Amino acid sequence: MDRVTKLASQRAVVIFSMSSCCMCHTVTRLFRELGVNPTVVELDEDPRGKEMEKALARLLGRSPAVPAVFIGGRLAGSTDKVMSLHLSGNLVPLLRNAGALWV
Template sequence: MAYSCHQFARSAMADRVTNLASQRAVVIFGASNCCMCHAVNTLFTELGVSWTVHELDKDPRGKDVERVLVGMVGRNPPAPAVFIGGRRVTKLASQRAVVIFGVSNCCMCHAVKTLFTELGVSWVVHELDKDPRGKDVERALAGMVGRSPPVPAVFIGGRLVGPTDKVMTLHLSGQLVPLLRQAGALWL
């Protein structure tokens, strides 16, 4: 798949955000002068939770991170954006070329799995309703996908593609198969 310089930069920044969000159990993206960010920081401190904060107004690439977060959380400004349990999601998402987070009775999860099977893709699914830590993973995914419930959440090559509508949009536009090939999920 050919990427423009802008798409490549956006993709690299999305990878950076995902990496930052997975460094600790609780990661907060905020701004130093944001009262809501301060309230969230205070809440986690009072709960005795170890957290880290990335203040976008003090980061030289903060505006780029902010644009990625807007896409992830679905609001502008995106701060505070809180990621909980992101490390576990990142680890699970990198296990195979195609990883699907879903629930066992979700028709949209079934549709995504069927699409990948028909394309000849080997995939793995993590059914959150059968995972003892599924609620933690679901909260982390909701922050990454920008909606709740976040399932199905599809990762290709360890990178978040998104829910069903994003996967289907890629498929209908002819971009899904090249993406799968690039990730090593398809060889033909």
């Protein structure tokens, strides 16, 4: 859990992902299209990925645990939560407050 927390707090937007997950790619693309350069941690390419995946599953209360999006060091959620924030108009202000967007 410490590694997840540390990585999540190092940048404005951190996405824990799996390289073969289509929803992970979708969420990452959404952020990039909004002008955000997220840090993407590919759990299947990290030596401690399984450990982090278990920690994320506990945080999210579900498995699979990806994508798991952190904004400003706080867990924003998975695909459904991120899309809900975006559609309600709350994602961009959240990104601005975290310093991920300047516009």
